[in-house]
Amino acid sequence: MSDTPLLSVRDLSVAFRHGGADNLAVDRISFDIMPGEVVALVGESGSGKSATAASVLRLLPYPAASHPSGEILFEGRDLLKADDRTLRQVRGGDITQIFQEPMTSLNPLHPVEKQVGETLALHAGMTGADARKRVLELLHEVGIREAERRLGAFPHELSGGQRQRVMIAMALANRPKLLIADEPTTALDVTVQAQILKLLKSLQRDHGMSMLFITHDLGIVRKFADRVCVMTEGRIVEHGPVAEIFDNPQHAYTKHLLAAEPKGEPPAHDPSRAVIVEADNVKVWFPVKAGLLRKTVDHVKAVNGISLKLRAGETLGVVGESGSGKTTLGLALTRMIGSKGRIAFVGKDIDAYSFKQMKPLREAMQIVFQDPYGSLSPRMSVGEIVAEGLKIHEPGLSTAEREARVGAALEEVGLDATMRWRYPHEFSGGQRQRVAIARAIVLKPRFVMLDEPTSALDMSVQAQVVDLLADLQKKHNLAYLFISHDLKVVRALANEIIVMRFGEVVERGPAADVFENPKADYTKALLAAAFDIEPVEAD
């Protein structure tokens, strides 16, 4: 490492013009990246970390965005003042960027060879056989198996992890000096995340690249970065070597962030409590139809023979990666989709009930969804959203009584009762999730299915929502079916867990046992990936 920084950000500000006024998203920040160094920008959503990353290559939506102050020096040149020609040479050449969403950052109509070959043709003028050779080299380097066969594959034929590998291959094509990674693993499953991070780390070491790593996940930073800048509200509040910051945080916000791990004791198992939900050998098979007559040729076994028992006041965690069938299981138990096998709710067999027959039971059986932005009707006020269930299940209530119940429910989830006149878009993600919880508990349910209720939220908000859920459970003796891929949250809430893969149970048991002493290989891999970010080759 030499002493001159590769990239030097000085006094950078980013402003966005919104409704005639400039809002400052990034406020005079400065940091340096030395050659061969990994610098992490950490912060919660809205902290300005992505805007900072995007300004390095001037990828912001100008002229709506502007830089009131600052310079970005890359090898002595100010990128903010560079003309378009210079900038285009730097982009994809010396500095490359990989994005969060591997699904949308690849062109769906280009095969892998063309995607990767494009940057080669642009910057190195490489075409034909040379280019193909280099593409193959790159695909091998990023760990895509049978690379020859993958050359003609389109993005939809690749898994999320493979897509992200292709993105990385594109970014590495011209041997960049600096790689900007904007939340590169957030959209991936934990085991895939661990693999991709390991890949990035080894590539970075082999090529001596510098890296600017944007993330909200402190675990990744600790494992991965040399230095860290903590951002909040557009400012860098603390920066320094990773070990120093983690061991001895100075700023209040850093301390808050480090303390934001979801904590809590899951409820104790008590066999004397009433069984709320019981399922025997539940199956959800989606038919695969083919041919002119649409004959069913096969089934996608989303949930294949799962039995469970859930008692009042207890939490059953369902853990698995995307596509494991955990959400489908939850929807089947709440009879939102059809299924086979016995499902009993408070002693009644409900698996043959029609939508109409289910209606009176819905009051006691509630769902909180993953995405607080999608699960609230955008054109209804919060009060209307929470009151909707009451109108159906307790039509006898007078308006005043209903208003009182809505107010009480909002206060119970830590919102102000007067917020009921506002609309969902006026709330932050965490507040919206609280509204969604209020909508569920206002009906005084006995069973709540929580479908990844914390995964769309920032770390510190996650911890608050987990606390809230635990409090509500104690207070109302609720039975939770907690579906999540986030093992940290599950550990804080569930007293029993089911690990699912491909629709079947891989391992089950009391949560403490499974976490301490996993038996199945898949569970071990999952735990290693989630807690230590260590990949286990289980692909």
Add this chain to the structure above:
Amino acid sequence: MSDLTSEEMVARPKTGWLSPMNARRWTNFKANRRGYWSLWLFLFLFIISLFAEFVANDKPVIASYKGEILFPVVVDYPEEKFGGFLAVTDYRSGFIQDEIAENGWMIWPPIRYSYRTINSNVPYSAPTPPFWLMSKEDRCAGYPEGADDPGCTLGNMDWLGTDDLARDVLARVIYGFRISVLFGLLLTGFSAVIGVAAGAVQGYFGGWVDLLMQRFIEIWSSLPTLYILLIIAAILPPGFWVLLGVMLVFSWVSFVAVVRAEFLRARNFEYVRAARALGVGNFTIMFRHLLPNAMVATLTFVPFILSGAIVTLTSLDFLGFGMPPGRPRWGNWSIRARAICRRPGSALPPSSPFRSCYRCWCLSAKRCAMRSTRGRRSNE
């Protein structure tokens, strides 16, 4: 919660008769200057034309005769009241005017012609150009005493000239505006109700319902509409309501695609699933959760249908299958304009293409503003 100031949280914000959401929509709408001014321009013209009888009429608005206050605009007085013999008083005749002037007074509307009043004092054979294109001697030449005649006043002038039957063009423009806009509004309203309902059912239930209705709509909309309109218009007696009904039969289709797409998209949203989990019924979900979101696209579409309806009415008129003869409407100006194109002075102002363009622009600008108003607000 930190971003909410305390005063905002106190109680339901009072914003008069608009709910907070509508108040914000109105602000957004106002922010689009072009749309905002178009709205006022349109409302101004529309309200004036709604009171066309008080703006352009061949009867006084109010009159006093022998101590009695009369309202000739709203009440038909027989002429014998004033010593004449006609069943309906002709207030424009010199005899009646003199009679009333001797025994009281009367106040005329700004334009003293109705859409079917024939100006008997045109200076030469109709059509005539607007009065401001002629000298004072010329424009009063039709009156018995020439330029000194008391009848040669501003109210008796033809601001946009007369047509070939010596009827005042401006009066006909005002009445024609009213009938075409009312027609357009009614047609759009009814089409929206039918189209939105059909689109909603298709989009929400999908499957066979959707398949069958889509095929029906494909067949229905591939019928040559104008020919069928012509055939029906030839069989049924032409009139406002018959034309409205005939055009409604075809125009609802255009809403279906938009609404159906919105419903198809939104029916799998989590808030719809959340509503189902609460036990909300299908029709309540459609009405309360999906429709408000589909309305954005629908409202954006409304002005197109509105101007389309007016253009279709105009073209039917042009072909001679529109409103009964004698009614003022924009289509027959096209015919007249074509006939009189030697004289641009009288043909251009009322000619339908010119006006339609202006008005379609006016409505489109409003649409743009409307869209920005109803567009999804995201403050994130």
